[in-house]
Amino acid sequence: MSLINKFVAGSVALGMSLCCASFSYAQQASQAPVDGAAGTNAETTKPDAILFRIENIKPVANEEGLTEKCTFIVTVYNRTQKEVEEANIDLFWRDAISAKYRVNMGSGEVTSVSPQEAMTVIHKNIVLEKIFPHEQKSFESEVETDKCFLLLDQVEYKVNTCIAAGDNIQIKNNQRIGNGSCIGSFDYVNSKNPEYYSEFKDVPESVLQKQ
Numbered sequence: 007m008s009l010i011n012k013f014v015a016g017s018v019a020l021g022m023s024l025c026c027a028s029f030s031y032a033q034q035a036s037q038a039p040v041d042g043a044a045g046t047n048a049e050t051t052k053p054d055a056i057l058f059r060i061e062n063i064k065p066v067a068n069e070e071g072l073t074e075k076c077t078f079i080v081t082v083y084n085r086t087q088k089e090v091e092e093a094n095i096d097l098f099w100r101d102a103i104s105a106k107y108r109v110n111m112g113s114g115e116v117t118s119v120s121p122q123e124a125m126t127v128i129h130k131n132i133v134l135e136k137i138f139p140h141e142q143k144s145f146e147s148e149v150e151t152d153k154c155f156l157l158l159d160q161v162e163y164k165v166n167t168c169i170a171a172g173d174n175i176q177i178k179n180n181q182r183i184g185n186g187s188c189i190g191s192f193d194y195v196n197s198k199n200p201e202y203y204s205e206f207k208d209v210p211e212s213v214l215q216k217q
Contacts, residue, residue, distance in 0.1 A: 051201055055193040056090060056137070056168075057083045059202055060097075063157045066148070076154035082134055083142045083205055089171040090137040090188060098162040099128040101153055128156065142206060159196040165189050 051057055059081050065073040084090055102125050130149040137143045149157070168188035169175055176183040195202050 051193045051195060051199075051205075052085075052191075054086050054191065056086060056093075056188060056191045057193050057195050057201065057205055058134075059195045059197075059206060060157055060161060063154050065152070065154045073152040073154065075148050075150045076152075076157055077146065077148045078157055079144050079146055080132060080134070081142060081144045081206055082137050084137045084139055086170070086188065086191060087139050088188070089139060090134065091169045091171055091173075093134040093137075093168040093186075093188070093192070094166040095132055095134065095192070096164045096166060097130045097132065097149075098164075099151075099153075099156040099160050100162070101126045101128065101156055128153070159198065161194060163192070163194055165192050168192070 060078055061081060062077075062079040064077050066075045066077055068074045082090075128149060128151045130147060132145065132147050134143075134145055166189075167182070167185045168191065169182075169186040170188040173184070173187050175186065195205070
């Protein structure tokens, strides 16, 4: 096989892999400490859950026209009877596809690496504040990556703290003692779940205008 044919064959394989990124990603073993990940198509959220979804994902290009980060919106709907005063959440996105194939610039040969070697993790910490009972609130955020396609439906998350109204959280040595009563109430909803569309209102126009 000529060098050109090898490169073309490798490019085709890479393109097919990127198209199947969503499926392949779901098969990867979880290594980060997380409370939850992308849900199924079924309606599985709890009646008293704090639902959240990720939407309005947009690439941001630098002066050279290359994508260097992605903006997105986290929309939260509080089904509980208490106000969420503050919640701190880590979001994780795993990418086992983009670095799977390597091209030798000298020979043009395309080789693949193991899933462990190819795995990269994108991380973002967000703080959610003042979400009243049975109300929805949207928070703008961004993450430094050029792989914006990963942000939809591929998230894993860990709720670090969730302070609800009435929680008796003590402060010792300038640190909170306790993680709050709503730490286990969060439930991520992906775009394949009917609740993604039925349980949320549209993103406020004021938020969209800022983008």
